[in-house]
Amino acid sequence: DAGVIQSPRHEVTEMGQEVTLRCKLISGHNSLFWYRQTMMRGLELLIYFNNNVPIDDSGMPEDRFSAKMPNASFSTLKIQPSEPRDSAVYFCASSLRQSGELFFGEGSRLTVL
């Protein structure tokens, strides 16, 4: 079975541009998590969904960030407009709600110049 699939793997963009990160969950999983990882702050939870419904978005830094889950297998994280401080690795992870164990994608490394 394919794992969690993220795209793009790497993105370099200029400040002010819109960035869209994509994630495909493992088939059958019903929870989806977006994390951001930096050297300074480690892995921070941005938002998570259960059964396509956003449950906790308290980690979303500000209104520039938005996440959607249009169907049970796919999610997007959008940053508009992007800023240099958004530079990080963004991980998507999925799980079965009752298990707690997260399966991470390979991450999207974002650099905002």
Add this chain to the structure above:
Amino acid sequence: GQNIDQPTEMTATEGAIVQINCTYQTSGFNGLFWYQQHAGEAPTFLSYNVLDGLEEKGRFSSFLSRSKGYSYLLLKELQMKDSASYLCAVILTGGGNKLTFGTGTQLKVEL
């Protein structure tokens, strides 16, 4: 609020045993995970503890004491490939299945 503490870095010798500690202070606790993350890669699951005691899985073991807010990951017969970051993460009561991670312990295994 919640606080999860791990040492930032550790160094150990190939073939030896190393213990990586994690302490947590949370307003509710429902389980603790350990993940391994090699440089440039995604975190991968190592262990899960919800009850007090030791869980053993091959060369890796994880211990939990809920009353002390303390866990450790024990790695035996260290190999060079064990050089990685080890992340402690907790699930909080009422937090659904949301994991909150510590900042990780960077382990370097030397010859």
